[in-house]
Amino acid sequence: MKKLLLLICTLFVLTACASGEEDQTGASSSEDQTQDIKLVLDWTPNTNHTGLYVAKAEGYFEEQGLDVEIMLPGEAGADQLVASGQADFGISAQETLTEARVQDIPIVSIGAIIQHNTSGFASPKEKNIKSPEDFEGKTYGGWGAPVEKAVLSSLMQKEGADVEKVDIINMGNTDFFTAVKRDVDFAWIYYGWTGVEAELRGQELNMMYLTDYSDKLDYYTPVLTTNEEMIADNPATVEAFMAAVSKGYQYAIDQPDKAADILIEAVPNLDPELVKASQEWLSPKYQADAERWGQQDLSVWKNYAEWMYDHDLLDKKLKAEEAFTNKFLPEK
Structure with a gap:
């Protein structure tokens, strides 16, 4: 009986502590509530990817309950890994995603990393x-x-x-x-x-x-992607991911020098001088003349798909409105 009472008291104390901890932070600190996410790059790390590394280093993913692993594409390629569900999110470009869509590969662009083709x-x-x-x-x-x-x-x-x-x-x-x-x-x-x-x-x-x-x-290159199943079954995860990424790229827009330092620390084999200079050149171009970072325009998708079709690069016309979405971008 004494052992039972001791166990009950112990459980009561632990529960009270956990409840208090949750009240202070606004969310449970349980690791079980962190969702593992795989993000695959299109190429070796560079300043196109700075916002992703900022989001990881500054805890923006963690704030959204995400534990994000940033992966290199390997031989399979980012589009294939995302389309097959082996990665949750990826980096691609409008030209390759357009080709994939007309071949009925279920990959979708969820944000333009850079507004104009550089x-x-x-x-x-x-x-x-x-x-x-x-x-x-x-x-x-x-x-x-x-x-x-x-x-x-x-x-x-x-x-x-x-x-x-x-x-x-x-x-x-x-x-x-x-x-x-x-x-x-x-x-x-x-x-x-x-x-x-x-x-x-x-x-x-x-x-x-x-x-x-x-x-x-003047098409979008690069873009962030996910697959149709992720959008249908886990929209809250996609929204959380984009909230963190948007915050990361806004940091890179506002503080290019500090953002460059974060990328250099995360990928120490990069040339620091090149990263710094590239970041200074690129940071104003992430959002450019768009109303918010990541915004995509239907006319851009239609125009480039028409160009590709007219130059015999596509077997059929693209359903442009299905190739991208802005709905997971945070409101300004």
């Missing part, structure tokens, strides 16, 4: 490639996607040039600076990383942004 064709200044017309007779180094030749052709046609006079090779994962010295004349880069690195190296580039040649090429 990519384009770059070459060392001494190559004297100043316009798409100058691509003729040159060697382009790409990654083997059909969209590359279509974009080259689209830009060159505007100037009466012929894409068939470009030598297109697959340079795989070869570093841009190594490739343009050894194998190629120009390549498709994101200025916020490779372009900024060229500035730090003192390497002058001729840069042709895609947005300088067509409004339809």
